[in-house]
Amino acid sequence: MARDEEILDLIELLLAAEIFNQNQNLDINDLTPIAREVYGVQSMEGERGPVVVSESALQKVLGIPDAHLRLEKHPLTVYEEFGHRLRITTLPAGFNWFIKHNGEKRIRKNPVLAWYAEKNNLLSDISHSASRDINPRFEDSRVSLDRRISKMLADDEKLRAGLDLIIISAPEEVEQTLDDIICTSDQVQRILKLKVALENLEFLRAHQVFDIGKLLFIGPPGTGKTSLAFALTRVFHMPILEVRLPMVTSQYLGETSKNIDRIFEVARSLSPCILFIDEFDFLAKSRIGDDHGAMKRAVNALLKNIDRIGLIRNNVLLVGATNHPQLLDEAAWRRFDEVIPFDLPDLATRQLILERLLQGFSSGCDVSAVARETDGYSGADLKMVVREAILTALIDSRTQLTNEDLTTGQNLIKNRDASRNKNCQG
Structure with missing residues (x-):
């Protein structure tokens, strides 16, 4: 399975390079961060030249040595000894191979591939602009x-x-x-x-x-x-x-x-x-x-x-x-x-903050009760309460949080404030 993913990584980069080179309307923000690094594209200024996929870049960025050996049985790729570069031999056939070998999810996240698929009606509900929106910008x-x-x-x-x-x-x-x-x-x-x-x-x-x-x-x-x-x-x-x-x-x-x-x-x-x-x-x-x-x-x-x-x-x-x-x-x-x-959160806002902080954790807590008990707490205080509750549960080898765990967190805040007030008065 790991080897299959590695092959898809390589083919994705080869396809994107070929499409990018053939279409001057695509720019650096159509390339994924990994592609920019492999192709050595480091600027948005000036006229862009063709990009290449070299073995040295693949080893440096992806940690794949001798990539041409990984692809030697692939009928749609070629290795150029001069320059130690890889490229796709035929774009339409290579793209269809990629779709048939579980490449659809990758295409939807790769603006260059999404642009090609949309332009050629190769996938339903494909959107170049949507893919570009989720792709990290070069700037x-x-x-x-x-x-x-x-x-x-x-x-x-x-x-x-x-x-x-x-x-x-x-x-x-x-x-x-x-x-x-x-x-x-x-x-x-x-x-x-x-x-x-x-x-x-x-x-x-x-x-x-x-x-x-x-x-x-x-x-x-x-x-x-x-x-x-x-x-x-x-x-x-x-x-x-x-x-x-x-x-x-x-x-x-x-x-x-x-x-x-x-x-x-x-x-x-x-x-x-x-x-x-x-x-x-x-x-x-x-x-x-x-x-x-x-x-x-x-x-x-x-x-x-x-x-x-x-x-x-x-x-x-x-x-x-x-x-x-x-x-x-x-x-x-x-x-x-x-x-x-920026005011201290009210009851409704405290409940929203707690729900957000507890999201992803298995929790049987009464969040509304905790929100009522934490009047005067800041967002940072609530974050500290939840952090302490999680650590308390983990010490007991639990991932299920309880109201008692959150009470432990509240006590931490109270003790901290009491210590601060004591030091200020003394």
């Missing part, structure tokens, strides 16, 4: 991001100093997705508004509508501010630049302001991207009554840079998040076009 990959960073540094080596102040993640590296988060209807509408703006960039630029794409997330800890910021990378297919606050502030005169300038310059040079500043109040504290001149200069530098950045003007989505909105400078408030609240 979401770490390979694409690294190329963009290299190009940025080639254009301006001085930007390297700014890279030390941020953590950059490609969309494919981000675990959070919008499906993992219980968003309010208001939050969903704000995200939809941004999607519409991105789809109409030229129209908005032509009409000089620039004040879009500066979001401030406010709310208690554990309510999903950071999770949603990271999930937006998947929604908008942009890398996220997370500011490393301890690296930004400096004891040297004026260096904090320069670091803020460096961060925003990297964001503009690496656009489209999301610039995420967690604990935003740390950089944008109120200047009223503050005698610290360096801090005032840092806030001024921050405000100046916020004015010069935006989704419409230069394809940068700015997201600030804070647990302490009352500490923010008034001028910082005015620079955000969207202030999005």
Whole structure:
């Protein structure tokens, strides 16, 4: 069985290469991530040349040595000694062979093959666009991001100093997705508004509508501010630049302001991207009554840079998040076009969160009862409750969770909060 799957892996790559080479209307986002790696396609720029399937690439990517020996009895493939390359001899016959040998599921997940099958009416209900939608985009990959960073540094080596102040993640590296988060209807509408703006960039630029794409997330800890910021990378297919606050502030005169300038310059040079500043109040504290001149200069530098950045003007989505909105400078408030609240979940939302967290586990718990008992819990608290319940069950060699397991998790939260309050008072 393993050998049969290996043969299908190889034939899929050979078929896709042949179809891709014959049709210039197909692009890099029609190739699966594995195909991009095997074919050595690492850019969306410039005129694309033909792709080839070499034995060395198959061994490096798939771990298949001497692939031509695996296919030596296959009548529809040929091995070219010069270049050590494999190719399909006849596309129609090869594609029909692939369908007959349980390749249909693969075709539906491979945009190049789905395009060929749809064009030639080879499968019912086949959709190239549907296959392309579920195929990871090249611009979401770490390979694409690294190329963009290299190009940025080639254009301006001085930007390297700014890279030390941020953590950059490609969309494919981000675990959070919008499906993992219980968003309010208001939050969903704000995200939809941004999607519409991105789809109409030229129209908005032509009409000089620039004040879009500066979001401030406010709310208690554990309510999903950071999770949603990271999930937006998947929604908008942009890398996220997370500011490393301890690296930004400096004891040297004026260096904090320069670091803020460096961060925003990297964001503009690496656009489209999301610039995420967690604990935003740390950089944008109120200047009223503050005698610290360096801090005032840092806030001024921050405000100046916020004015010069935006989704419409230069394809940068700015997201600030804070647990302490009352500490923010008034001028910082005015620079955000969207202030999005993140409240502690109500009863109905707690039940939805618990159901989502318990999904996939064999559970006989009364979720509604647990939701009623966890008033005042954040989403992060509920996640910790479920995690502790699962570990408690596993210690007892069980996968079936009980309400008692969840009670153990609730007690963990209560003991943690009690310890924190005791330390604060003592």
